[in-house]
Amino acid sequence: MTLNQQTELLRLLAARLERLSADSRWARRASGLRGNIIKILEEVDKGETDVGRRLEFLTDAAFDILRQAGQEIPDPEDLSRNGKT
Numbered sequence: 001m002t003l004n005q006q007t008e009l010l011r012l013l014a015a016r017l018e019r020l021s022a023d024s025r026w027a028r029r030a031s032g033l034r035g036n037i038i039k040i041l042e043e044v045d046k047g048e049t050d051v052g053r054r055l056e057f058l059t060d061a062a063f064d065i066l067r068q069a070g071q072e073i074p075d076p077e078d079l080s081r082n083g084k085t
Helices: 003-019 027-045 052-072 076-081
Strands: none
Touching: 027 052, 027 076, 052 076
């Protein structure tokens, strides 16, 4: 993956992290991670090129938080079976 592709993916992930519900137990971690993503994206925009490992780490961390937060979302079918719709 090129540096441009990695940064575009991180921009997308940052936007998704921002959309996590404040009620999610992952929201605080997502906020901190998003801040780190924004910081590294600013470095890339300034021409810093020695960020490959950090980009990869932040991408993996963002996917992990989004995956974990997604598991908190109740299944609509379970809600309807329990009469909570």
